[in-house]
Amino acid sequence: MKLHKICLLCMLLLFSNLNSIFASSSAELYLSEPNIRVGLWTKQSSVYISGEAPFTLKNLDNSQVVGHYEANAKVFVTVKDDKVMVNDKIINLKALEISLQENNVDAGINVNKKKYRGKVTISNVNKGGLTVINTLPIEQYLYSIVPSEMPASWHIEAVKSQAVAARTFALNNMHKHEAEGYDVCATTHCQVYNGKTVEMDRSTKAVDDTNGLVMLYKGKPISAVFHSSAGGRTENCEDVWGTYLPYLRSVEDYDQGAPNYKWEKKMTPSEVQNKLQAAGYNIGTLQAIEVSPLNKDSKADDRSSTGRIKTMCFIGDKGSISLEGSKVRSILGLNSTLFDVSLIVPNEKKIDVQIGMYYKKDIDVNLPPYKEKGLLNDKENIRRITGRTGELVLFNGFGWGHGLGLSQWGAKAMAEKVPETDSLYFKEILRHYYQGIEIKKVY
Ligand SMILES: [Zn+2]
Numbered sequence: 001m002k003l004h005k006i007c008l009l010c011m012l013l014l015f016s017n018l019n020s021i022f023a024s025s026s027a028e029l030y031l032s033e034p035n036i037r038v039g040l041w042t043k044q045s046s047v048y049i050s051g052e053a054p055f056t057l058k059n060l061d062n063s064q065v066v067g068h069y070e071a072n073a074k075v076f077v078t079v080k081d082d083k084v085m086v087n088d089k090i091i092n093l094k095a096l097e098i099s100l101q102e103n104n105v106d107a108g109i110n111v112n113k114k115k116y117r118g119k120v121t122i123s124n125v126n127k128g129g130l131t132v133i134n135t136l137p138i139e140q141y142l143y144s145i146v147p148s149e150m151p152a153s154w155h156i157e158a159v160k161s162q163a164v165a166a167r168t169f170a171l172n173n174m175h176k177h178e179a180e181g182y183d184v185c186a187t188t189h190c191q192v193y194n195g196k197t198v199e200m201d202r203s204t205k206a207v208d209d210t211n212g213l214v215m216l217y218k219g220k221p222i223s224a225v226f227h228s229s230a231g232g233r234t235e236n237c238e239d240v241w242g243t244y245l246p247y248l249r250s251v252e253d254y255d256q257g258a259p260n261y262k263w264e265k266k267m268t269p270s271e272v273q274n275k276l277q278a279a280g281y282n283i284g285t286l287q288a289i290e291v292s293p294l295n296k297d298s299k300a301d302d303r304s305s306t307g308r309i310k311t312m313c314f315i316g317d318k319g320s321i322s323l324e325g326s327k328v329r330s331i332l333g334l335n336s337t338l339f340d341v342s343l344i345v346p347n348e349k350k351i352d353v354q355i356g357m358y359y360k361k362d363i364d365v366n367l368p369p370y371k372e373k374g375l376l377n378d379k380e381n382i383r384r385i386t387g388r389t390g391e392l393v394l395f396n397g398f399g400w401g402h403g404l405g406l407s408q409w410g411a412k413a414m415a416e417k418v419p420e421t422d423s424l425y426f427k428e429i430l431r432h433y434y435q436g437i438e439i440k441k442v443y
Pocket residue numbers: 176177184185186187189190191
């Protein structure tokens with residue numbers, strides 16, 4: 001009787017979640033390596049299919065074979081007036097599956113001229129066109145993800161830390177697009193996925209060397225967000241997204257060698273105004289920008305402890321708007337929220353010098369631009385636009401990305417301090433950027 005009850009519990013657990021089945025052992029969260037369904041395209045009126053080996057099309061409504069095709073045969077799937085056609089022949093179905101007839105690791109399925117591992121399904125269930133989904137084991141998915149996120153030529157321990165972060169991120173994001181019929185999309189919204197063509201030997205090795213390893217907090221895959229470089233210090237999660245996560249804490253970054261460790265961007269006041277307007281914030285003519293000066297130890301309310309902008313105010317002649325730092329970053333297209341703002345009037349590069357009666361000569365001058373610190377009556381956090389000819393808004397800042405979790409340039413710098421043979425160092429990198437986590441093999 002007791003045994004029977006235990007079996008019943010096992011059955012319940014088994015059917016509770018098709019993709020993340022909890023195994024009885026505490027060390028392994030999954031009974032086997034899960035598959036991931038990646039949404040490649042939606043709303044397509046036609047899809048071009050080919051196989052590098054013989055392939056089969058199956059009607060998923062009734063499991064009947066629609067056709068067997070030789071390697072490199074071309075198949076066009078189109079939809080018109082809600083009718084699906086395969087090479088101009090109307091097929092009454094909602095979903096098609098394309099699979100290779102033999103398990104050939106080097107061969108892929110070509111969809112719209114990109115090459116994919118695993119199986120591909122084309123469905124007509126979402127109105128408005130065809131949805132194309134690639135289903136494959138998660139480790140094979142990572143073969144493509146890792147080199148798209150970090151150069152495969154970097155130190156192997158850095159690439160391995162990226163592989164574990166990407167695997168954890170994917171498992172944490174499973175079912176994000178369930179409403180659309182897949183797990184993750186193929187864009188930066190989830191992780192950029194371009195199929196088999198972008199795979200590189202070194203990143204494939206980094207995935208294999210860390211097979212099944214995932215970062216866990218209290219037994220669950222963490223939200224393993226990562227970014228290019230943090231500009232000296234990563235950020236606390238609540239200061240970027242408003243949500244506290246115990247493992248996304250502000251730690252020192254080693255990204256001083258990153259190309260965007262320091263950056264600057266200049267815009268005319270009307271460019272700033274137009275970008276705000278395009279995002280739906282019509283404040284009239286921009287008159288001033290209000291934000292505390294960047295001071296990495298500042299206690300200002302509108303900046304985080306690392307100096308990232310939490311809120312920033314744009315004042316116009318028709319009204320003013322206070323926006324979150326991340327919103328300002330996306331509207332103005334800036335690298336990060338760790339920046340300062342000033343108004344400058346660049347000096348003319350050449351001045352005319354009269355020589356004698358008849359000659360004029362252009363002479364290069366290289367004076368520093370004049371920095372506008374605001375009018376005397378203004379507080380130091382007000383940057384007033386004066387309307388002088390050539391006036392520019394200068395944004396100068398640090399780092400690239402949201403500053404949460406793993407910094408890729410920081411991981412690179414950490415890895416470069418150890419020999420390539422120190423094959424467990426990737427765990428040190430991960431434990432630095434994600435605090436208090438466990439790294440475990442979950443399948
Ligand atoms: Zn997505």
